[in-house]
Structure formats: structure tokens, C-alpha cells
Amino acid sequence: MADTGISTGQSAAAVRALSVTYRRGARLVHAARDVSIDIPRGRIVGLIGESGAGKSTVLRALLGLTKPTSGVVEIAGTDLSTVSAKAALALRNRIQVVMQNPYASLDPRWSVADSIAEPLRARSRQRGSEPMSKDDIARRVGEMLDRVRLPTSKLHSLPRELSGGERQRVAIARALSVRPAILVADEPVTALDNVTTAEILGLLEELHAEVGLAILIVSHSMSVIAQLADDVHVMQDGRVVESGSAESVLDHPQHPHTAMLIAASRYLDEWDGSGPELTTAAAR
Numbered sequence: 001m002a003d004t005g006i007s008t009g010q011s012a013a014a015v016r017a018l019s020v021t022y023r024r025g026a027r028l029v030h031a032a033r034d035v036s037i038d039i040p041r042g043r044i045v046g047l048i049g050e051s052g053a054g055k056s057t058v059l060r061a062l063l064g065l066t067k068p069t070s071g072v073v074e075i076a077g078t079d080l081s082t083v084s085a086k087a088a089l090a091l092r093n094r095i096q097v098v099m100q101n102p103y104a105s106l107d108p109r110w111s112v113a114d115s116i117a118e119p120l121r122a123r124s125r126q127r128g129s130e131p132m133s134k135d136d137i138a139r140r141v142g143e144m145l146d147r148v149r150l151p152t153s154k155l156h157s158l159p160r161e162l163s164g165g166e167r168q169r170v171a172i173a174r175a176l177s178v179r180p181a182i183l184v185a186d187e188p189v190t191a192l193d194n195v196t197t198a199e200i201l202g203l204l205e206e207l208h209a210e211v212g213l214a215i216l217i218v219s220h221s222m223s224v225i226a227q228l229a230d231d232v233h234v235m236q237d238g239r240v241v242e243s244g245s246a247e248s249v250l251d252h253p254q255h256p257h258t259a260m261l262i263a264a265s266r267y268l269d270e271w272d273g274s275g276p277e278l279t280t281a282a283a284r
């Protein structure tokens, strides 16, 4: 196998030879074709590709929201199709998600405290999980607020009373409350302005360093991927067309589609003056 520069450390999660086919009327849509992506423990993996490339399909399969047509979804080295539904759920609990639009992922009626506490309460109610007392939950909510650098004065705020960046911090705190091993971040900064983008990317980097979280980040912005990712996979038309270390893929793209995505992203960043510089992890 070619040396891609990707770490071969222990896998936090992976999809192997994953294919997902949807039926649209009489037509079959091959949304993922033989996709293999590893998320090694403690690493940040970037997934890029234009709209319709199949990125969300891969995330959905990993999260158990889409059934693979063929292939394997593995968490902590376990093929989920080989274990009981209960064991698969316990493994899936290791993955949490932060979405593009924190407005959509936070319930508008819930305070910051309730938004962060809810996954803990749900987990506590799950059969076989250790129940948490109200005090334990309140303590964990406080810790999470601290972790995402939000002041306790925001505990009782509603989403509409928060800025976009604060809302995304709450979404991250909520995801981290159950102490996942893997965070899936699907376009986490697309809805944010430049300053807030830099703050949220900085926060993700800090969290990664502090708790050794493995992160799978999907972004159409190459500068976002360049700032965060250790490894990068490029998708086109349902396939992974290039994989490697962020440095090799972004500085020396081998596939014409990767080169095109980089050129397009650079053009957009220059055009609106947005985003951090296209500096790869190696230069950090």
C-alpha cells in the first residue's frame, strides 16, 4: 500500500469499503462507493469534497443514521454489524456531533443549562447506564461551560439571546457533555463570521489538545481544514479520490479534483478576505 502519511495508530472509528446506494425513482444514486476512512485516536481528520460528493452520507453511516449497502462501520475496533443492538448503541455513544447551524441543533425553548444537560439526562435514563444525580449533572454542565469558555452568567440564556459563536459553543459543550471519544463536526463554522470562525477553530484545537478528542471535520473551506486537520480525505462523486496527511494533500495535491478544490477555496477566501490563511498543520 502507498505511504499516505496518515497515522496508523489505534482507530477510534472507521468506515471500511463502505458503499451506500439510494434509490431515486427508477434511478440508483451511488452516494458512497467503496469508501475507507480511518479516524485514529486523538487525530483530526478532514473530509472535503464539493456538494453532493457523499460526505454527509459517510457521516450518516458512521452515526448509524444511514444503513450501508455494503461495507463495515467500526468503532473502537469493533465492527458494529457483529455486536448486539445494545452493544452497538454503547459504542455509538462514543461519537457526538456538532452541526453547521447551531440554531437548528439547539431547542429554542431550552436554556443553555438544559441544552447541555439533556444528553446527560437521556444517557442517565438509558438501560445499563450509570444514573447521574441532579447534582452530578449540574456539576458536569458547569465543567462544560468552563471548557468552552462561556461565563456562568449565560447558564439561563435562551439560544435567541446568544450570538452565533456562543450558540456554537453551547452546541460543542452539549456534544462534549457525555465525554465522547470522537467529535464529528459537520461544517461547524460555515454559518459564522470570520472572527467567530477563528475563535471556534481555536476552541476545537484546544479541546483536541486538552482531552485528546478525535475529530472528523467536514468543511468546504480548505483553510479550515488546513488549520485543523492532521489527515485529509478528498471525495468526488461518492469515492475517496485522495487521502494523506494535510501537508501532503494540501501542499502537493496529486488528484486534479483536489487541486481544483484548493484553487476554488483559495479564490473564495481571497475574494471575501475570509478565513484563516491556508497554512497546513506542518507549518503550525
Ligand SMILES: Nc1ncnc2c1ncn2[C@@H]1O[C@H](COP(=O)(O)OP(=O)(O)OP(=O)(O)O)[C@@H](O)[C@H]1O
Residues within 6 Å of the ligand: 022, 023, 024, 029, 030, 031, 049, 050, 051, 052, 053, 054, 055, 056, 057, 058
Ligand atoms: N436520502 C437520499 N435519497 C436519495 N439520494 C440521496 C439521499 N441522500 C443523499 N442523496 C444523494 O447522494 C449524493 C451524496 O449526497 P451527500 O449529501 O452525501 O453529499 P455531500 O457531499 O454531503 O453534499 P453537501 O456538501 O451538499 O452536504 C447526492 O447525489 C445526493 O443527492
